[in-house]
Amino acid sequence: MKQNLVAGAWLDGLDAVENRNPADVSEVIGLYARASADHVDQAAQAARAALPAWAGASPQVRSDLLEAVAQELLARKDEIGRVLAREEGKTLAEAIGETARAAQVFRFFAGEAIRVAGDAIASVRPDVDVDVVREPVGVVGLITPWNFPIAIPAWKIAPALAYGNTVVFKPADLTPASAHILTQIIHNAGCPAGVFNLVMGQGSVVGNAIVSHPQVDAISFTGSVPVGRGLAVQAAKGMKKVQLEMGGKNPIVVMDDADLDIAVPAILNGAFFSTGQRCTASSRIIVQDGIHDAFVDRLTAEMLALKVGNPLDPSVQIGPVVSEKQLNGNLGYVDLAKQEGAEVIGGQRIQGETDGYFQAPALFLNATNAMRSTREEIFGPCASVIKVADFDEALASANDTEFGLSSGICTSSLKYAREFKRRSQAGMVMVNLPTAGVDYHVPFGGRKGSSHGSREQGRYAAEFYTIVKTAYSFAG
Numbered sequence: 001m002k003q004n005l006v007a008g009a010w011l012d013g014l015d016a017v018e019n020r021n022p023a024d025v026s027e028v029i030g031l032y033a034r035a036s037a038d039h040v041d042q043a044a045q046a047a048r049a050a051l052p053a054w055a056g057a058s059p060q061v062r063s064d065l066l067e068a069v070a071q072e073l074l075a076r077k078d079e080i081g082r083v084l085a086r087e088e089g090k091t092l093a094e095a096i097g098e099t100a101r102a103a104q105v106f107r108f109f110a111g112e113a114i115r116v117a118g119d120a121i122a123s124v125r126p127d128v129d130v131d132v133v134r135e136p137v138g139v140v141g142l143i144t145p146w147n148f149p150i151a152i153p154a155w156k157i158a159p160a161l162a163y164g165n166t167v168v169f170k171p172a173d174l175t176p177a178s179a180h181i182l183t184q185i186i187h188n189a190g191c192p193a194g195v196f197n198l199v200m201g202q203g204s205v206v207g208n209a210i211v212s213h214p215q216v217d218a219i220s221f222t223g224s225v226p227v228g229r230g231l232a233v234q235a236a237k238g239m240k241k242v243q244l245e246m247g248g249k250n251p252i253v254v255m256d257d258a259d260l261d262i263a264v265p266a267i268l269n270g271a272f273f274s275t276g277q278r279c280t281a282s283s284r285i286i287v288q289d290g291i292h293d294a295f296v297d298r299l300t301a302e303m304l305a306l307k308v309g310n311p312l313d314p315s316v317q318i319g320p321v322v323s324e325k326q327l328n329g330n331l332g333y334v335d336l337a338k339q340e341g342a343e344v345i346g347g348q349r350i351q352g353e354t355d356g357y358f359q360a361p362a363l364f365l366n367a368t369n370a371m372r373s374t375r376e377e378i379f380g381p382c383a384s385v386i387k388v389a390d391f392d393e394a395l396a397s398a399n400d401t402e403f404g405l406s407s408g409i410c411t412s413s414l415k416y417a418r419e420f421k422r423r424s425q426a427g428m429v430m431v432n433l434p435t436a437g438v439d440y441h442v443p444f445g446g447r448k449g450s451s452h453g454s455r456e457q458g459r460y461a462a463e464f465y466t467i468v469k470t471a472y473s474f475a476g
């Protein structure tokens with residue numbers, strides 16, 4: 001049984017969860033201890049006790065730890081990628097790529113640890129100095145989803161440790177294996193006891209205990225909108241700093257002047273790769289009427305040619321959906337789209353050679369933003385196609401959503417591209433690129449209902465993981 005890491009010791013849990021392969025549910029990947037609220041308490045107390053030494057350590061010590069983690073992740077990316085693909089279902093190439101990207105995140109923050117900078121501001125009193133310094137927030141609770149089980153933890157753990165915070169980390173209950181390997185790597189790299197704690201288990205128990213724990217100063221969460229909203233309300237009662245990254249229903253516009261050799265592969269990737277299980281997925285495809293039929297014909301043909309199956313098979317492009325619950329949700333949306341009047345292509349369950357949660361990718365044609373299947377995040381391989389007359393209608397349709405994570409436009413016109421970048425109500429805007437597929441060193445986050453609090457990734461992460469202190473000094 002794989003255990004939790006609390007105060008530098010490996011501990012059994014309250015009970016255990018059997019982690020299974022969504023491509024073949026008869027295959028058990030491992031048995032993972034589920035922590036209790038008491039374990040969370042021990043972890044939070046240990047993180048509090050370890051904070052002064054870690055926050056006061058030389059930035060070089062923190063940098064060296066992160067660099068060692070990066071090197072180990074890179075050296076083992078094929079092995080870790082295989083575990084990730086088996087527990088989450090994305091293809092082996094995607095899983096190895098995700099692991100390599102996580103390594104780059106650790107490497108980037110190894111640099112940031114020694115670059116953290118404040119400010120010296122002239123005082124209005126000539127005999128006084130004013131220094132603005134960045135200090136760690138304290139004990140941070142990190143709660144992550146299953147869809148990027150190495151990369152999203154890396155986005156949070158690396159800056160948290162770089163800036164001198166101590167950590168209580170809860171990964172998704174569906175994907176403990178990747179999180180456990182990452183924890184072993186951090187531990188074996190010499191992370192001091194209590195600085196980094198892993199508490200696996202269910203959100204309702206472990207997540208809830210972290211959010212309500214008085215020793216936890218800040219929470220960074222990635223996951224669904226309802227859980228994020230509830231968590232923010234609960235965290236506010238303890239006056240905790242909160243960062244939420246939640247869902248998306250990301251529009252990508254295809255203008256009449258788009259190059260289909262660019263637009264079709266970009267949208268195929270954005271909508272269906274990672275089985276559409278990305279908050280940045282291109283799930284609303286908004287197409288100008290002059291190019292609509294040619295685009296849809298080509299996208300449909302290429303979508304139907306995508307190979308769905310075992311993610312360890314190198315010829316497979318779409319792995320299984322992560323769980324039965326998620327699959328049933330997706331199939332429900334396929335039925336709903338039909339009831340709402342969309343023409344549905346694909347989307348059926350596929351019985352593979354193994355007992356897995358395979359689903360054919362789906363397009364909902366003749367969709368409108370009034371349809372629930374086009375407004376709500378599905379988080380599966382399903383995308384709506386909306387026909388529009390011109391740029392203004394495309395932009396209005398793109399912005400007609402409660403979400404605002406990522407958006408895109410495919411066009412050869414600099415004027416449309418520029419106008420779209422300026423007027424899109426999303427946190428990230430892509431031109432001639434999928435709405436998904438982000439760099440590891442630039443800000444990630446959304447607007448409206450997609451995000452709350454400051455950005456993740458890149459040097460902007462310092463806004464969340466540090467707190468500013470203004471120091472006045474008078475030498476007499």
Ligand SMILES: NC(=O)C1=CN([C@@H]2O[C@H](COP(=O)(O)OP(=O)(O)OC[C@H]3O[C@@H](n4cnc5c(N)ncnc54)[C@H](OP(=O)(O)O)[C@@H]3O)[C@@H](O)[C@H]2O)C=CC1
Pocket residue numbers: 143144145146147148170171172173174201202203204206207208211222223224225227228230231245246247248278279377379405450
């Ligand atoms: N904007 C972004 O950056 C991203 C957003 N997402 C969003 O995440 C969702 C899919 O991930 P999923 O894991 O199902 O999302 P959930 O919101 O269900 O879970 C996210 C994490 O929160 C935990 N959790 C659940 N309930 C509570 C609670 N009451 N208190 C504290 N923690 C809790 C979960 O634990 P448990 O595993 O036990 O349920 C999990 O670790 C999608 O809606 C997607 O849009 C995903 C990736 C990126």
Ligand SMILES: O=C(O)CCC(=O)C(=O)O
Pocket residue numbers: 147148151152277278279280281436437438
């Ligand atoms: O690309 C990534 O690493 C993660 C992006 C993400 O969180 C998502 O699309 O769900």
